[in-house]
Amino acid sequence: xxxxxxxxxxxxxxxxxxxxxxxxxxxxxxxxxxxxxxxxxxxxxxxxxxxxxxxxxxxxxxxxxxxxxxxxxxxxxxxxxxxxxxxxxxxxxxxxxxxxxxxxxxxxxxxxxxxxxxxxxxxxxxxxxxxxxxxxxxxxxxxxxxxxxxxxxxxxxxxxxxxxxxxxxxxxxxxxxxxxxxxxxxxxxxxxxxxxxxxxxxxxxxxxxxxxxxxxxxxxxxxxxxxxxxxxxxxxxxxxxxxxxxxxxxxxxxxxxxxxxxxxxxxxxxxxxxxxxxxxxxxxxxxxxxxxxxxxxxxxxxxxxxxxxxxxxxxxxxxxxxxxxxxxxxxxxxxxxxxxxxxxxxxx
Numbered sequence: 344x345x346x347x348x349x350x351x352x353x354x355x356x357x358x359x360x361x362x363x364x365x366x367x368x369x370x371x372x373x374x375x376x377x378x379x380x381x382x383x384x385x386x387x388x389x390x391x392x393x394x395x396x397x398x399x400x401x402x403x404x405x406x407x408x409x410x411x412x413x414x415x416x417x418x419x420x421x422x423x424x425x426x427x428x429x430x431x432x433x434x435x436x437x438x439x440x441x442x443x444x445x446x447x448x449x450x451x452x453x454x455x456x457x458x459x460x461x462x463x464x465x466x467x468x469x470x471x472x473x474x475x476x477x478x479x480x481x482x483x484x485x486x487x488x489x490x491x492x493x494x495x496x497x498x499x500x501x502x503x504x505x506x507x508x509x510x511x512x513x514x515x516x517x518x519x520x521x522x523x524x525x526x527x528x529x530x531x532x533x534x535x536x537x538x539x540x541x542x543x544x545x546x547x548x549x550x551x552x553x554x555x556x557x558x559x560x561x562x563x564x565x566x567x568x569x570x571x572x573x574x575x576x577x578x579x580x581x582x583x584x585x586x587x588x589x590x591x592x593x594x595x596x597x598x599x600x601x602x603x604x605x606x607x608x609x610x611x612x613x614x615x616x617x618x619x620x621x622x623x624x625x626x627x628x629x630x631x632x633x634x635x636x637x638x639x640x641x642x643x644x645x646x647x648x649x650x651x652x653x654x655x656x657x658x659x660x661x662x663x664x665x666x667x668x669x670x671x672x673x674x675x676x677x678x679x680x681x682x683x684x685x686x687x688x689x690x691x
Contacts, residue, residue, distance in 0.1 A: 372648050374690035376669070381406055381424050381431045381681040388422060388434045393658075394505065394608075395673040395681045398455035399665045400463060400486035403427045406661075406673050407437070407453040407465065408681050419449040421467050423487060426683070437490050438481060440469045451476060454503040458510055461537045463487055466502035466518075473523040478502040480538060500532055500541045506559040506610045507663070512569060517591045519558030519573055526550025529558050529575055531591050547585060548597045554578040555597060558585075559621075561613045561641060572619070572641045574600070576608055580627055584641075602636070602644055603627045608659040614688050615668060622650070622660035622672055633657040633674060637691055647691045650674070650684055657682075664688070 370378065382388065389410035397406045404426040411419030421438035424431045440448035451468040458464070462482040470476030478496035483489060496502055503518040510516055518532040520543075530545035548555055558573040571587040573594070581599035602623060607630050611621035619641055625634040632652040636644040650672070651657035660674040670686040 369649060369652070374648055374686050374688065376685040376687055378650075378682060378684040379431075380676065381426075381673070381683055382434055384679055387680065388436075389419075391678045392422070392681055393675050393678055394452045395659065395675065396453050396455045396507065396661045397663050397671055397673045397683075398457050398463070398507070399663060399671075400425075400457060402486040402488075404665065404671055404683075405455060405463075405487045406431075406681060406683065407455055408673075408675075409450050409453060409467070410434075410436075411449065414451075415449050415472065417447045417449055419451075421450050421453045421465070425487060431683070437487075438465070438467060438479070438493060448476075452505050454505065454507055456503070456508050456516075458516060458537055459514075464538060465490065466496075468501065468504075475524070476501070497541055499543055501530075502532065505557040505608050505659070507661070509560045509562050511562070511590055512564065513590065515590065517560060517571070519560050519575075520545075521556035521558065521575075522546070523556065527554035527556045527578065529555050529573070529585070529597070531558070531573075531594070533591060544592065544594075547594045548583075553583065553597050555583045557608055559610045561611060561619045563613065563617070563619075563641065565617075574602075574609060574611065574621065576606065577604055578606055580604065582609060582623065600644075605629055610660045610662045612662045612664050612670070614664055614670075616688070618688070620662065620664075620670060620688065620691070622662055622674070624658065630656040630658040633660065635672075635686070635691070648686070651676075 392410040395408040407423045420436045422434045424434045453467040456464045462484045465481045468476040478501040479493045481490040508518040516534045520530040528546035555575040555577045557576045561572040563570045575583040577583045582602040582604045585594045587594045607624045609623040619638045621636045633650040635648040638644045655677045658675045672684045676682040
């Protein structure tokens with residue numbers, strides 16, 4: 344009996360030791376600076392949360408996400424929190440789906456974007472489901488302290504569906520968009536006047552042949568060559584790609600990359616040194632692990648870091664590089680909170 348108890352205790356000790364070693368391994372990977380919850384698990388403003396977005400402002404790093412009882416419920420609104428360099432502020436709700444006629448709808452997929460000139464933009468969707476939602480926008484002239492009244496985007500324009508827009512060398516704002524009401528199809532939307540007017544391009548894929556949504560954009564500029572790359576979430580088991588050489592007016596045929604996709608959101612950013620950084624679920628099933636990959640030419644990707652690998656959902660990443668060169672990533676942590684990770688890309 345004593346021998347059996349000793350073996351059991353030894354197994355428990357080894358399991359705990361291995362678990363602790365795994366935790367330390369993730370936190371001490373090359374390039375990983377720190378990771379933290381935006382709000383603690385015992386102080387959640389809503390039962391569930393999902394689909395975060397992140398941007399650098401004059402006041403610090405600002406994050407937003409949708410939260411409420413459960414995805415798709417009427418009480419789901421858009422929440423924000425600011426990291427002032429020391430800590431995250433108490434989350435506050437900044438948008439809801441309440442309408443003038445008294446009806447109420449859930450909010451979805453916020454996207455924060457700071458153009459080079461002009462106010463901070465907050466895009467989000469409102470509606471019963473992705474098949475029926477519409478796009479709305481709010482703006483802030485004080486880096487997210489206060490927001491304007493919600494304005495509905497023009498008919499047929501949804502705004503960036505999940506991932507941040509990019510501002511092209513000519514000043515145009517290019518959004519990766521998609522629709523789900525007639526199959527999964529990718530669109531791109533361009534504004535030449537900071538969101539006052541829009542032009543939609545697409546769909547660029549036929550849903551019956553290739554189901555894809557939620558493009559994330561990368562910009563490659565070398566001398567006179569400007570190439571846009573978009574990577575997309577799909578139902579095809581892979582991350583899909585398309586490219587453009589004319590500032591987003593025309594796009595290549597959609598093809599699979601060698602990167603897997605378990606039908607889950609991705610995001611990435613073109614770094615200051617010209618490399619591309621991608622955050623994605625490196626699996627063909629489920630939403631763990633969550634990985635970081637780097638590419639020098641957008642063709643070959645190399646996994647360089649693992650953010651999560653425990654059971655559960657770790658998904659819908661958002662990525663920006665701040666002016667100090669650091670990379671900020673936010674993502675859904677088990678639908679219970681939003682996690683924020685900071686990387687030093689020079690070490691990746």
